[in-house]
Amino acid sequence: MWSRDRYKQMAEAVAMLYVKALKDMPPDVRIALQNAEQGETAPIGKTILGTIRKNIGAADRENLLICQDTGTPVYFVQVGEYAEANPVAIERAIRQGTERATTSHPLRSSVVSPITRKNPQTNTGYRVPVIHWDFVEDRDDVEVVVVPKGSGSENMTYFRMLLPADGVLGIKRFVLESVVGSGGNPCPPVIVGVGIGGSSDLCMLLAKKAIIRPCGERNPDPEVAGLEADLLQAINASGLGPMGLGGINTALAVHVEHAATHISQNPVAVNIQCWAARRGRLTIRSTGDLAIGF
Ligand code: SF4
Structure with a gap:
C-alpha cells in the first residue's frame, strides 16, 4: 500500500x-491557436487570435495566469x-x-x-x-x-433528450444550435465536447471528458471521427469566429465521446471549452x- x-x-x-x-498552455492548444491565426481570413478574427497568442506569450514570460x-x-x-x-x-x-x-x-x-x-x-x-x-x-x-x-464556457453547457427518430441529424442540429447560439460568451475559438448516448448523467460526463482530449485528436472509432469532422466544418462555416466577432475559426476542434443508450433514448450533451483550454x-x-x- x-x-x-x-x-x-x-x-x-x-x-x-x-x-x-x-x-502553462498545453502544446497541442498552442499549435491549434497558431494554425487558426495563420489560416484566419477575417481581419478582426486574425487580430483577436494574435492578441490571444500575445496573451499566452506574456503569461509565459511573466509567469502569470x-x-x-x-x-x-x-x-x-x-x-x-x-x-x-x-x-x-x-x-x-x-x-x-x-x-x-x-x-x-x-x-x-x-x-x-x-x-x-x-x-x-x-x-x-x-x-x-x-x-x-x-x-x-x-x-x-x-x-x-x-x-x-x-465559467464563460461552462455557462454555455447544454443537454437534450432527443428522440431516437431524430437520429444523427438531430444530434448535429442540436450541437450546431448550441455552439452558434452561445455567440462570443464561451470565448471562441473553442473546443466543443459532445457526449452522445448513455443515461442523462453519463452523457453530460462524456461531453466534459471529451474536452480533455488533446486538441484535434480524433475519436478512434471512424464513424465518430467522421461526425467530429462534419461538426467542425459546420460550426466553422457559421462565420461566428474568434470571440464571436466574425471569422472562420469558431472551433479549434470537436471531440465526441459516446456510450450505448436505451432503445427509446437519444441523449446529447455539449460542453464547451474556451480558447484558454x-x-x-x-x-x-x-x-x-x-x-x-x-
Ligand atoms: S477565456 Fe475561458 S476562463 Fe477566461 S474568461 Fe473566457 S471562458 Fe473564462
Whole structure:
C-alpha cells in the first residue's frame, strides 16, 4: 500500500499541478491557436487570435495566469487495477493540494456556496473540487488530470433528450444550435465536447471528458471521427469566429465521446471549452516517482 508520505507528496504535487495548469498552455492548444491565426481570413478574427497568442506569450514570460478566471477545479482520476492506493486518501490529497495552491500562491478563489454565495477562499467547497474516477485494467499507476474550467464556457453547457427518430441529424442540429447560439460568451475559438448516448448523467460526463482530449485528436472509432469532422466544418462555416466577432475559426476542434443508450433514448450533451483550454496531468508511478505534464 502507498505510505502516508506518498499522499503528502501527492498533495504537494497537486498544488503544483493546479498552478501549472493555470499558467502553462498545453502544446497541442498552442499549435491549434497558431494554425487558426495563420489560416484566419477575417481581419478582426486574425487580430483577436494574435492578441490571444500575445496573451499566452506574456503569461509565459511573466509567469502569470493565462486568464483571470481560475475556474471550477475539475479532476479526472484514473487508478490502475494494480495500484495499491486508497481512493479516500487520494481524494483528500487532491482537496488539500487545491486549497494549498489557492492560499499560498495565492489564486483567486472562484468557488462559492450556491445558496449563500459565501466564498471560503480555497477554490474548494461542498463536493468541490469535482472528482471523476475511472479504474483501468493492466496498469499500476495513478493519473490525475486537472481542468480549471472557466465559467464563460461552462455557462454555455447544454443537454437534450432527443428522440431516437431524430437520429444523427438531430444530434448535429442540436450541437450546431448550441455552439452558434452561445455567440462570443464561451470565448471562441473553442473546443466543443459532445457526449452522445448513455443515461442523462453519463452523457453530460462524456461531453466534459471529451474536452480533455488533446486538441484535434480524433475519436478512434471512424464513424465518430467522421461526425467530429462534419461538426467542425459546420460550426466553422457559421462565420461566428474568434470571440464571436466574425471569422472562420469558431472551433479549434470537436471531440465526441459516446456510450450505448436505451432503445427509446437519444441523449446529447455539449460542453464547451474556451480558447484558454487549460489542463495538467500528474502521473504517480508504482515506484513513487511523480511526473507532471499535460
Ligand atoms: S471562458 Fe475561458 S477565456 Fe473566457 S474568461 Fe473564462 S476562463 Fe477566461
